[in-house]
Amino acid sequence: MIYLEVPKNLKLVVNQAHQVAKHIFRPISRKYDRAEHDYPKELDMLAALMDGLSAGGGPQGAGVDALQREAGANGGVRNGGNMTTCLGLTELCWGDVGLALSIPRQGLGNAAIAAVADADQKERFAGVWAAMAITEPGAGSDSANIRTTARLDGDEWVLNGEKIYVTAGSRADSVVVWATLDRNLGRAAIKSFVVPHGTPGMEVVRLDKKLGIRASDTASITLTECRIPKDNLLGSSDIEAKTGFGGVMQTFDNTRPVVAGMAVGVARAALEHTRALLEEEGIKVRYRGPLFAKSAAEAELIRMEADWEAGRLLMLKAAWMADNGIPNSTEASMSKAKAARVGNRITLRCVELCGSLGYSEAELIEKWARDSKILDIFEGTQQIQLLIVARSLLGKRSSELR
Amino acid sequence: MGSSLRVLNRIADSPLVERLGLEDRAQKLVYEGAKRAAETAARAAKRFSSKRTDGRPRSSQKFDLSLTEEQQLMRDTLRRFADDVMQPAAREADDRSSTPDGFLDAFGELGAFAMSVPEVLGGAAERVSAVSQMLIVEDLARGDMGLAYAALSPLSFVNALVHWGSDEQQSRLLPSLLEGESNAATVAVVEPHPLFDPGALRTAAKRRGSDYELSGEKSMVALADRAHYFLVAAEVPKVGPRFFLVERDAEGVETLDEPAMGLRSASLGRLKLDKVRVGSEALLGGEAALKAEGKAAYDDGMNRARIAWGAMALGTSQALLDYVIPYCNERLAFGEPISHRQAVAFMVADIGIELESMRMLVYRAAGRIDAGLRCRREAYLARTLCSEKAMEIGTNGVQLLGGAGFIKDHPVELWYRQLRSIGVMDGNLLL
Numbered sequence: 001m002i003y004l005e006v007p008k009n010l011k012l013v014v015n016q017a018h019q020v021a022k023h024i025f026r027p028i029s030r031k032y033d034r035a036e037h038d039y040p041k042e043l044d045m046l047a048a049l050m051d052g053l054s055a056g057g058g059p060q061g062a063g064v065d066a067l068q069r070e071a072g073a074n075g076g077v078r079n080g081g082n083m084t085t086c087l088g089l090t091e092l093c094w095g096d097v098g099l100a101l102s103i104p105r106q107g108l109g110n111a112a113i114a115a116v117a118d119a120d121q122k123e124r125f126a127g128v129w130a131a132m133a134i135t136e137p138g139a140g141s142d143s144a145n146i147r148t149t150a151r152l153d154g155d156e157w158v159l160n161g162e163k164i165y166v167t168a169g170s171r172a173d174s175v176v177v178w179a180t181l182d183r184n185l186g187r188a189a190i191k192s193f194v195v196p197h198g199t200p201g202m203e204v205v206r207l208d209k210k211l212g213i214r215a216s217d218t219a220s221i222t223l224t225e226c227r228i229p230k231d232n233l234l235g236s237s238d239i240e241a242k243t244g245f246g247g248v249m250q251t252f253d254n255t256r257p258v259v260a261g262m263a264v265g266v267a268r269a270a271l272e273h274t275r276a277l278l279e280e281e282g283i284k285v286r287y288r289g290p291l292f293a294k295s296a297a298e299a300e301l302i303r304m305e306a307d308w309e310a311g312r313l314l315m316l317k318a319a320w321m322a323d324n325g326i327p328n329s330t331e332a333s334m335s336k337a338k339a340a341r342v343g344n345r346i347t348l349r350c351v352e353l354c355g356s357l358g359y360s361e362a363e364l365i366e367k368w369a370r371d372s373k374i375l376d377i378f379e380g381t382q383q384i385q386l387l388i389v390a391r392s393l394l395g396k397r398s399s400e401l402r
Numbered sequence: 403m404g405s406s407l408r409v410l411n412r413i414a415d416s417p418l419v420e421r422l423g424l425e426d427r428a429q430k431l432v433y434e435g436a437k438r439a440a441e442t443a444a445r446a447a448k449r450f451s452s453k454r455t456d457g458r459p460r461s462s463q464k465f466d467l468s469l470t471e472e473q474q475l476m477r478d479t480l481r482r483f484a485d486d487v488m489q490p491a492a493r494e495a496d497d498r499s500s501t502p503d504g505f506l507d508a509f510g511e512l513g514a515f516a517m518s519v520p521e522v523l524g525g526a527a528e529r530v531s532a533v534s535q536m537l538i539v540e541d542l543a544r545g546d547m548g549l550a551y552a553a554l555s556p557l558s559f560v561n562a563l564v565h566w567g568s569d570e571q572q573s574r575l576l577p578s579l580l581e582g583e584s585n586a587a588t589v590a591v592v593e594p595h596p597l598f599d600p601g602a603l604r605t606a607a608k609r610r611g612s613d614y615e616l617s618g619e620k621s622m623v624a625l626a627d628r629a630h631y632f633l634v635a636a637e638v639p640k641v642g643p644r645f646f647l648v649e650r651d652a653e654g655v656e657t658l659d660e661p662a663m664g665l666r667s668a669s670l671g672r673l674k675l676d677k678v679r680v681g682s683e684a685l686l687g688g689e690a691a692l693k694a695e696g697k698a699a700y701d702d703g704m705n706r707a708r709i710a711w712g713a714m715a716l717g718t719s720q721a722l723l724d725y726v727i728p729y730c731n732e733r734l735a736f737g738e739p740i741s742h743r744q745a746v747a748f749m750v751a752d753i754g755i756e757l758e759s760m761r762m763l764v765y766r767a768a769g770r771i772d773a774g775l776r777c778r779r780e781a782y783l784a785r786t787l788c789s790e791k792a793m794e795i796g797t798n799g800v801q802l803l804g805g806a807g808f809i810k811d812h813p814v815e816l817w818y819r820q821l822r823s824i825g826v827m828d829g830n831l832l833l
């Protein structure tokens with residue numbers, strides 16, 4: 001039965017995340033925007049708090065390890081881990097996107113482990129904070145084209161290559177590295193490997209200075225004859241044309257709605273604050289009367305809100321599908337494409353609507369407008385999402401629609 | 403129980419149902435209807451309690467995008483009807499600016515009226531659902547928005563009677579509408595001036611003793627050439643906007659053809675009301691409607707109108723997407739299908755994304771009605787998004803076909819004209 005509201009049983013988690021965003025993130029938001037590369041020590045406390053909650057048998061957290069595909073609903077519709085995580089990250093990013101990306105043990109690598117690791121690996125890597133390393137200087141959106149290699153030598157994989165743009169790459173305790181077993185075999189030969197920091201041969205060589213999300217560390221990493229145990233390869237080492245690369249890519253079906261949720265969160269922050277500032281100027285939003293009979297500012301707020309709701313509902317739809325075992329690649333990409341582009345547009349427009357106040361560091365609006373840009377880039381750019389959606393709608397292979 | 407079974411039986415007997423190969427579905431509909439009627443009777447027999455339930459489904463309170471079995475059945479039926487009856491008739495009806503004879507009867511045979519009226523009022527619906535109504539709108543608009551507008555206008559009239567009519571009005575008007583007089587009624591809210599606001603009507607209903615005197619002009623009224631009844635929105639001074647039931651042959655009622663950019667196949671007309679005198683029984687909901695519940699009903703009606711036009715945008719946009727996909731895959735340029743070019747493919751992707759965006763907002767607003775939640779904000783936002791994105795989809799649809807999109811050999815230019823109506827129409831349909 002069609003009911004598109006946030007379910008009551010998830011409101012507790014949403015509220016918890018909101019409290020964290022409001023009372024922990026917001027007060028230190030500007031501080032770590034200015035002090036790029038400083039470690040936000042406040043997060044250790046937050047990590048302890050989250051661990052305490054799980055250990056105490058508290059409600060299911062909003063963590064990335066809840067991003068698991070359900071085998072299918074028995075006993076009715078499920079609103080499970082995917083929706084919880086999406087809603088949780090929405091709230092945290094309402095607080096601060098950079099800090100949300102720096103929560104210990106909530107890295108994208110953790111999502112990959114949750115999605116493709118076998119039972120033994122899940123146990124072994126429990127409690128690990130794992131970053132994700134895909135992009136290389138010569139391979140961004142074309143991730144099938146990576147050059148980092150993995151070769152089996154006895155009981156160890158030997159990794160060689162260079163990774164860039166690794167979110168939480170220096171702070172995490174492990175990095176999930178994408179590498180190819182054989183460059184001639186294309187995407188099927190690409191596998192992911194868990195490499196703990198401290199492993200000889202893996203080195204953080206640089207931290208990037210960025211437009212936004214400065215509270216989050218973005219690292220360049222080199223791998224030189226870096227040796228890891230054989231069973232640190234996630235999933236199967238067989239080069240099966242169907243399941244190899246696809247298995248790794250499957251992570252994205254779960255994480256893209258989360259990034260959509262991040263955009264929804266930061267856009268809501270900007271919308272709410274802009275609305276409050278405009279209200280002081282006598283501009284109040286009323287959902288009645290023709291749009292064109294309103295002031296341009298009020299009409300724009302309403303248009304942005306409509307677009308924002310679209311991004312939010314598409315995110316919930318994609319998460320709902322994942323929770324109920326329905327394939328959602330297309331919908332995951334739709335949600336990210338819509339939420340991220342309107343998230344960016346909304347935050348930028350909010351700066352404009354608030355004038356110099358919006359542009360000034362006196363408010364956080366300008367920061368949100370910088371932070372939002374990355375959400376339309378990482379986990380697949382806008383253009384990659386459009387390609388995925390277009391291929392799906394048009395029934396095209398990647399060799400046809402390139 | 404008897405009346406609902408009679409209605410269901412009529413659906414099963416319909417020659418159209420047979421022609422469309424819908425027997426299986428019709429039978430299932432009848433089966434489900436009968437089963438429900440039996441269950442209702444059994445429940446009634448078990449407890450003689452007169453305690454009234456509010457008829458609202460108990461929501462699972464979980465986010466859910468799945469349809470009920472009944473909605474899925476209705477959907478399958480209407481989609482066949484849209485494909486096999488409406489799409490082939492759309493072009494000629496548009497050319498003639500007139501709803502074809504027999505089309506409304508054919509639609510009436512499908513049972514949408516019965517499924518919209520609760521059993522207690524002689525229909526076959528266990529409960530009336532805004533989502534179900536919205537799905538009907540979406541599926542019909544997939545066939546053709548103009549014909550859908552024609553078919554949905556009497557249904558909107560029926561919906562208004564069911565939601566807000568007094569007992570007397572329901573028993574006076576519903577039976578004939580349910581018995582198949584499917585072209586008998588329409589709804590007139592929209593007025594012909596820029597920045598029209600359904601909350602600030604120029605059409606007035608002045609009190610004259612216990613009567614009302616209606617004056618004003620209504621625009622884009624579907625079936626204006628043939629409707630016996632008009633549900634007219636008019637401002638009662640010092641009270642606010644209310645609905646009135648106006649008969650065609652009342653003195654001072656005049657209709658004129660009003661062909662427009664699109665929706666032409668709905669037999670569009672201007673309704674002129676010149677000091678039309680109606681009795682107090684013409685006020686929808688009776689005297690009680692003068693109080694707060696009349697305002698609530700009108701506001702509810704506006705929300706339902708916005709959701710309905712949003713659903714129109716969904717149906718036609720879906721038809722457009724379904725059409726441009728094979729076209730772009732088959733049309734060759736520079737030695738390959740044009741869909742192999744990102745400039746083309748991304749446009750198709752954006753149609754898909756914005757269509758799904760609109761769908762989420764429209765479904766959500768309708769779902770809130772069924773859950774008993776307020777939906778003014780949600781309906782307003784749905785209208786805002788659909789007004790913009792529906793036209794974007796319409797113009798991009800023509801663009802994707804290029805010159806072929808501009809000529810009448812393809813239906814895309816028709817959809818372009820019809821999708822422009824979403825930003826214009828604020829009223830005239832009700833879920």
